[in-house]
Amino acid sequence: MSDFQSPTSDFKPPTSHLKNYRKGEIKIFNKLLDLIYPPVCGICGKLSDNYLCIKCRNKLFNEAVFGQDYYEDKNFENHFYLFKYEGIIREKLLDYKFNEKPYLVRAFINFFIFYQKNYFHFDFYDIIIPVPISKKRINNRGYNQSKLIAIELAKFFDIKFENDILRKSINNKPQSTLDYER
Numbered sequence: 001m002s003d004f005q006s007p008t009s010d011f012k013p014p015t016s017h018l019k020n021y022r023k024g025e026i027k028i029f030n031k032l033l034d035l036i037y038p039p040v041c042g043i044c045g046k047l048s049d050n051y052l053c054i055k056c057r058n059k060l061f062n063e064a065v066f067g068q069d070y071y072e073d074k075n076f077e078n079h080f081y082l083f084k085y086e087g088i089i090r091e092k093l094l095d096y097k098f099n100e101k102p103y104l105v106r107a108f109i110n111f112f113i114f115y116q117k118n119y120f121h122f123d124f125y126d127i128i129i130p131v132p133i134s135k136k137r138i139n140n141r142g143y144n145q146s147k148l149i150a151i152e153l154a155k156f157f158d159i160k161f162e163n164d165i166l167r168k169s170i171n172n173k174p175q176s177t178l179d180y181e182r
């Protein structure tokens with residue numbers, strides 16, 4: 001499995017502002033970015049083309065639970081989860097959400113995709129919608145952490161991405177401050 005080439009290994013910061021450039025030019029631009037910001041593992045910080053080195057991927061795998069719950073009394077039927085909210089993943093999620101480290105999305109996505117068979121089949125779904133966050137929080141943070149993940153998953157699994165279907169109306173307590181954490 002060491003020859004695994006991440007499908008998102010070419011993930012780069014958004015280049016929508018480069019719309020008028022040709023593909024080849026964007027590639028060169030990305031190559032230049034690699035020189036300035038070489039790809040590193042989001043967990044240990046060592047150089048890694050896939051943004052998640054094999055050692056850390058295995059470490060995360062050992063922490064993963066790949067769980068699933070079913071509900072009849074909520075607005076959703078299934079809840080899939082990869083981790084309990086503890087250990088390395090909790091630390092990295094806190095970094096991702098609160099310490100201005102949106103690039104950690106690459107490490108998360110690589111893990112999702114590498115172990116996709118362990119949890120569920122995306123081809124069952126028509127649309128991917130990120131969990132919305134409040135305007136206030138987006139202004140503070142600069143990004144919706146769930147949107148970044150949703151965009152990459154939608155791209156990889158070729159599923160429609162919709163961002164304007166759900167709107168946050170109540171400012172509930174951030175997950176990171178809850179006593180009961182998953």
Ligand SMILES: [Zn+2]
Nearest residue numbers: 041044053056
């Ligand atoms: Zn690593």
